[in-house]
Amino acid sequence: MTPVRARLSRLPLRVRLVAGFSAATFVVLLAAGALVYWRVDYALDRNLDAELEQAASTLTPLVAATGEVTNRDAAAATGVAWQVVDGDGLLLDRGGPAGTTPMLSRSQLAEAGTQTRTFNVGDFDILPEAAREPYRVQVTGTPTTPSYHLLVAVRRDHRDEALRELLLQLVVAGIGTLLITAFVGDRLARAALRPVERYRQQAAAIAAGATDLRLDVPPGRDDEVTRLGHTFNDMLAALERALDRERHFVNEASHELRTPITLLAGRIQLARRRRRTPDEHEHVLNELEIDVARLARLADQLLTLGSTAATSAPRETEHSDLAAVAARMVSQRRLADPGRAGDIVLDQLATTVPVALADVEAERILGNLLDNALHHGAAPVQVTVDRPAPGWARLRVADAGPGMAPDLLATATQRFTRAAEARTRPGAGLGLALVAALVERAGGELRLCHDGRHHPSPAPGTPDCDHGPELTVTVLLPAGPAQA
Numbered sequence: 468m469t470p471v472r473a474r475l476s477r478l479p480l481r482v483r484l485v486a487g488f489s490a491a492t493f494v495v496l497l498a499a500g501a502l503v504y505w506r507v508d509y510a511l512d513r514n515l516d517a518e519l520e521q522a523a524s525t526l527t528p529l530v531a532a533t534g535e536v537t538n539r540d541a542a543a544a545t546g547v548a549w550q551v552v553d554g555d556g557l558l559l560d561r562g563g564p565a566g567t568t569p570m571l572s573r574s575q576l577a578e579a580g581t582q583t584r585t586f587n588v589g590d591f592d593i594l595p596e597a598a599r600e601p602y603r604v605q606v607t608g609t610p611t612t613p614s615y616h617l618l619v620a621v622r623r624d625h626r627d628e629a630l631r632e633l634l635l636q637l638v639v640a641g642i643g644t645l646l647i648t649a650f651v652g653d654r655l656a657r658a659a660l661r662p663v664e665r666y667r668q669q670a671a672a673i674a675a676g677a678t679d680l681r682l683d684v685p686p687g688r689d690d691e692v693t694r695l696g697h698t699f700n701d702m703l704a705a706l707e708r709a710l711d712r713e714r715h716f717v718n719e720a721s722h723e724l725r726t727p728i729t730l731l732a733g734r735i736q737l738a739r740r741r742r743r744t745p746d747e748h749e750h751v752l753n754e755l756e757i758d759v760a761r762l763a764r765l766a767d768q769l770l771t772l773g774s775t776a777a778t779s780a781p782r783e784t785e786h787s788d789l790a791a792v793a794a795r796m797v798s799q800r801r802l803a804d805p806g807r808a809g810d811i812v813l814d815q816l817a818t819t820v821p822v823a824l825a826d827v828e829a830e831r832i833l834g835n836l837l838d839n840a841l842h843h844g845a846a847p848v849q850v851t852v853d854r855p856a857p858g859w860a861r862l863r864v865a866d867a868g869p870g871m872a873p874d875l876l877a878t879a880t881q882r883f884t885r886a887a888e889a890r891t892r893p894g895a896g897l898g899l900a901l902v903a904a905l906v907e908r909a910g911g912e913l914r915l916c917h918d919g920r921h922h923p924s925p926a927p928g929t930p931d932c933d934h935g936p937e938l939t940v941t942v943l944l945p946a947g948p949a950q951a
Contacts, residue, residue, distance in 0.1 A: 480656075481656040481657060481660055488652040489645055489648060492644065492648045493641075496641045497641075500641060503637065504637065507633055511626045511629060512603070515621055515623070516605070518547070519585070519603065522547040522621075525544075526542055527607065527609060530560075530615060531611065532611045534551045534553065534611075535559065535560045542562045545563075545619075548562070548563040548564045548620045548621070549561065549563055549618060549620070550565050550569060551618075552569050552616045553613070554614075554616070555573070570604050570618050571618060576606065579606045581608045581614070583605065583606070584605070585606075586606070587602070587623065589601035601622060601624060601627055602620040603620060603623050604618055604619070606618050606619075662692045666695070670682070681700050681703060682696045683696075731755065731758050731759070734754055734755055735755070738751045785823065786821055786824070786825075787824050787947075789821070789852055789944070790817055790818060792826060792829040792833060793862065794813065794815065797811050807846070809847065810841065810847055811837065811850060814850065815852050816852065817854045820852050820854055820860045820861075821946060822944045822945070823909055823910075823944070832902050832906065833864070835898035836864040836940050836942075837864065838898060839940075840868070844869075847866075847867060848864060848865070850863070851863040854946060855930035857946075858945060859929070860943070860946045861941065861944075863939055863942075865938065866937065870937065871915070876915050876917060876922050879899050879915055880902075899915075906943075906944065910945050911943050911944035912941075913940070913942055916939045916940075916941065917936070917937070918936045919936060929943055
């Protein structure tokens with residue numbers, strides 16, 4: 468950046484706007500004034516040239532071979548100054564107000580040659596007293612032998628006076644126009660930037676801690692400044708919602724973490740009350756290990772949920788086959804607990820179901836749904852993978868348990884939400900919240916249904932529910948590209 472531009476960039480925006488507006492107006496006025504001045508000058512010269520041509524047409528036949536005018540009365544009747552000079556610039560005859568000195572120099576006569584040319588002689592200045600003997604002279608050749616130069620001239624006093632008056636009026640009008648435009652531009656710039664300054668003051672108040680404030684956007688207007696205000700208000704509202712969610716999350720996480728930490732502290736204090744044998748210490752350590760594992764599992768779920776909520780969308784390169792993931796996970800669970808192999812029933816209605824999810828995310832979704840169904844529901848757990856409509860992939864997990872109450876059905880995907888009877892069972896109420904976050908990030912829909920109630924109701928453009936009254940968790944995902 469040049470030093471001049473650097474200095475200009477430090478000026479207030481209002482000053483730069485007014486300066487730019489005034490500079491543009493000055494250029495326009497200068498061009499318009501030059502055009503008007505040139506047109507008036509051209510018109511005045513045309514009038515003088517018409518008078519010179521008429522006088523020259525009268526005087527040319529009157530020039531004799533000696534260079535003298537034969538009829539001086541007819542020459543005087545033209546009312547112009549005239550001279551007859553030879554090729555060397557020697558004055559042969561003259562009339563009217565012309566003096567004894569040739570009105571054109573030898574160089575001007577040589578420049579004209581035998582052609583008809585017009586010259587302005589005498590100075591022209593803005594001040595009238597600076598103009599001395601101002602003439603407009605037309606030089607033509609005579610038809611005599613030898614040929615002479617006939618100089619016909621009229622004074623330019625009125626023409627120069629008109630141009631001086633025009634120039635003065637243009638300058639005065641231009642200065643006045645610049646002052647008016649600068650004043651109007653300053654008023655307009657102030658009016659246009661006033662809402663911006665008001666927004667700045669309100670934003671400073673919000674940054675100072677008044678988070679409940681919003682920018683005062685005038686209603687009924689739609690311009691760049693009001694749209695900026697609406698955008699800032701939407702951003703502030705989104706930030707406040709995010710802050711409320713984080714504050715709520717931190718409060719709930721602190722409450723949930725307090726329980727296992729309190730249990731750990733209580734068990735340690737109880738173990739220190741008396742001397743214990745190595746076997747008793749081993750038993751205490753086993754109990755502490757269970758509590759630590761529960762605490763670690765809860766912390767891992769909180770970190771996973773927080774990282775999932777912070778990510779706006781999956782990468783385009785992340786794709787998996789939902790049918791393959793479901794078959795693999797069901798097989799692993801059956802192998803891990805052969806005694807309960809019949810608790811999970813897999814129904815694959817499509818051989819391949821590609822979705823825009825990484826394998827680990829698809830496994831996490833199905834794993835949480837299976838854990839919830841086995842811990843809080845009842846076997847058998849029915850897992851269905853299909854493609855209910857073009858462009859959609861569907862995963863359904865249904866169990867034969869008692870289901871959910873209507874009020875719990877509407878809030879089950881919120882963090883740390885559990886039924887009263889479920890608080891004695893494993894888990895912290897984060898499984899469905901994590902599933903909801905992953906599904907929402909993938910652009911899908913998580914639907915909880917029981918006994919004819921659906922939450923949320925099927926959105927327009929998504930497949931309808933087609934299952935029984937048992938508790939069914941449905942995951943709808945946009946179908947991804949076919950796997951190679």
